[in-house]
Amino acid sequence: MTLPADDRLIVAMDVPNVVAGMALADQLGDSVSFYKIGLGMLTGGGLALANELKQERGKRIFLDMKFFDIGATVEAAVRGIAQYDLDFLTVHGDPYVVKAAKEGAAGSDLKILAVTILTSLDRDDLDGACIKDGLIPDLVQERAGRALEAGADGVISSPHEAALIRALPQSNGKLIVTPGVRPAGADHGDQKRVATPAMAIANGADHVVVGRPIWRAKSPLQAAQSILSEMTTA
Numbered sequence: 725m726t727l728p729a730d731d732r733l734i735v736a737m738d739v740p741n742v743v744a745g746m747a748l749a750d751q752l753g754d755s756v757s758f759y760k761i762g763l764g765m766l767t768g769g770g771l772a773l774a775n776e777l778k779q780e781r782g783k784r785i786f787l788d789m790k791f792f793d794i795g796a797t798v799e800a801a802v803r804g805i806a807q808y809d810l811d812f813l814t815v816h817g818d819p820y821v822v823k824a825a826k827e828g829a830a831g832s833d834l835k836i837l838a839v840t841i842l843t844s845l846d847r848d849d850l851d852g853a854c855i856k857d858g859l860i861p862d863l864v865q866e867r868a869g870r871a872l873e874a875g876a877d878g879v880i881s882s883p884h885e886a887a888l889i890r891a892l893p894q895s896n897g898k899l900i901v902t903p904g905v906r907p908a909g910a911d912h913g914d915q916k917r918v919a920t921p922a923m924a925i926a927n928g929a930d931h932v933v934v935g936r937p938i939w940r941a942k943s944p945l946q947a948a949q950s951i952l953s954e955m956t957t958a
């Protein structure tokens with residue numbers, strides 16, 4: 725039996741260009757209703773792909789740009805993105821960035837999601853970037869709380885920190901979106917803080933983002949169906 729689409733699953737279109745993106749969407753068909761288009765796709769026609777999937781196919785779109793700049797620039801960039809009637813947009817979780825992004829999104833339905841600490845980073849990486857001492861879960865929870873207080877509609881975090889963020893009073897009514905999700909037995913790739921889809925949902929995530937385990941599979945549709953099945957066990 726083919727499982728229906730579930731908005732909790734967001735498929736990351738980490739493919740080279742619009743042609744590859746449309747081919748993947750064709751393969752997945754009605755089994756996937758939500759797609760993430762990231763910075764790597766921007767020069768490959770990412771905005772055109774986002775518009776096609778949103779306007780012509782009725783899909784929801786998560787634009788993962790991770791904006792980080794002075795407030796005025798962030799506000800202007802988000803105001804431009806808000807014209808496209810997309811669903812989610814990421815910015816870095818610094819409070820001034822979040823506030824500027826919310827100003828830019830004013831009057832639209834675009835949800836601003838704050839990045840806490842990238843799921844590809846560990847403590848050694850943070851030390852190399854001169855990020856203050858502390859355990860990653862503690863830093864993620866602190867950054868998430870500050871971003872939500874600044875007005876973010878939700879946060880991006882690894883599945884491991886989702887429960888900590890969900891426990892924050894500031895998270896009431898807010899979204900938690902978790903990349904770094906891998907089906908049981910899948911290769912972790914460049915992600916260092918990963919969990920299965922079921923674990924992420926159980927930890928409080930509203931949406932899980934899965935890319936390579938789907939688009940690299942011999943049958944992306946079968947891979948997506950397997951993840952949908954796994955999510956129902958959460």
